[in-house]
Amino acid sequence: MDSGDVKEILQSVVIAGILAFFIITFVAQSFVVDGKSMEPNLHDGERLFVNKFIYRFREPQRGEVVVFTPQGAPNKKYIKRIIGLPKDTIYIKDGVTYVNGQPLEENFINEEMIGNFGPYQVPDNSVFVMGDNRNHSADSRYPGYVGFVSYDSISGLAFWVYWPINKMRVIEHVDYEDL
Numbered sequence: 001m002d003s004g005d006v007k008e009i010l011q012s013v014v015i016a017g018i019l020a021f022f023i024i025t026f027v028a029q030s031f032v033v034d035g036k037s038m039e040p041n042l043h044d045g046e047r048l049f050v051n052k053f054i055y056r057f058r059e060p061q062r063g064e065v066v067v068f069t070p071q072g073a074p075n076k077k078y079i080k081r082i083i084g085l086p087k088d089t090i091y092i093k094d095g096v097t098y099v100n101g102q103p104l105e106e107n108f109i110n111e112e113m114i115g116n117f118g119p120y121q122v123p124d125n126s127v128f129v130m131g132d133n134r135n136h137s138a139d140s141r142y143p144g145y146v147g148f149v150s151y152d153s154i155s156g157l158a159f160w161v162y163w164p165i166n167k168m169r170v171i172e173h174v175d176y177e178d179l
Contacts, residue, residue, distance in 0.1 A: 031067050031077065031158065037131030037138070038065070038079055040110050041172065047163035048171065050156040060085075060127055060151065062099070063174035065158040068129070070138075072145035079158060080139050080149075081174065084120070084128030091118030092141070097130070104176055109134060117141045125151045 033046045042048070042065070050067045060066060060082055067079050084090040088099050095112035097104045113134040120140070122128045126148040131137025139146050158171050 029156065031079065031155075033079060036136055037133050038081075039133040039136075041065075041108060041132050042079065042158075042161070043167075046161050046167065048158050048161045051159050052156040054157050055151065055154060060154060060157075061173075063176050065171055065173060066127075066129065066149075067155040067158055068149045069153045069155070070146040070149070071153070072147070077155060078129075078138075078146065080129035080131050080137070080146075082127045083130050083140070084122040086122050086124045086126060088122045088128065089118075090120045090122065090128050090140075092116055099176070106174070108132060108172075108174065111135060120148075123148055127151075127154075 029050050029052055031048050031050050033042045033044055033048065036044055062082050062085055064082050065079060066082060067077050070076060070078050083097060083104070084099055089101070091098050092113060093116050095114070097106065097113070109132060111134075118141075120128060128140040129146070129149050130139040130141065140148055157173075161167060161169050161171060
């Protein structure tokens, strides 16, 4: 191997490193689900990709699954479903979540939610998030820990589970109609 070959290999490694840095910083990033708060839709240990650039072009939408940094744990990343958008009023009564007085149809949840919460008024440039496993989720219902999630703290939109391979799939985002 002569010096030309070494130089070419070194250039390839540097270019690959720069490209990987650009992709991870601005385009997509891997995320590992930690815990059971998103069951039955996402499971502990699953690996997924997060679209990091979509919210540069549009605001988050109700029903989307997002990865974010919670205010009470600035060194962690959480994954939850967006329930409320800016100016929405959210409350939970008798196991049903209401957005602006309208009940959400959530047939993807395994068990009825315990407890009454709210009302919460979602501030500007923020969302209200909840785990799909409502009785086992630290989410926006707990203002001192997660609370409202500001747009700035959202890392991106979860879109594809790639591991384990036999569970590979596109992540479903709920379309909460008529809200």
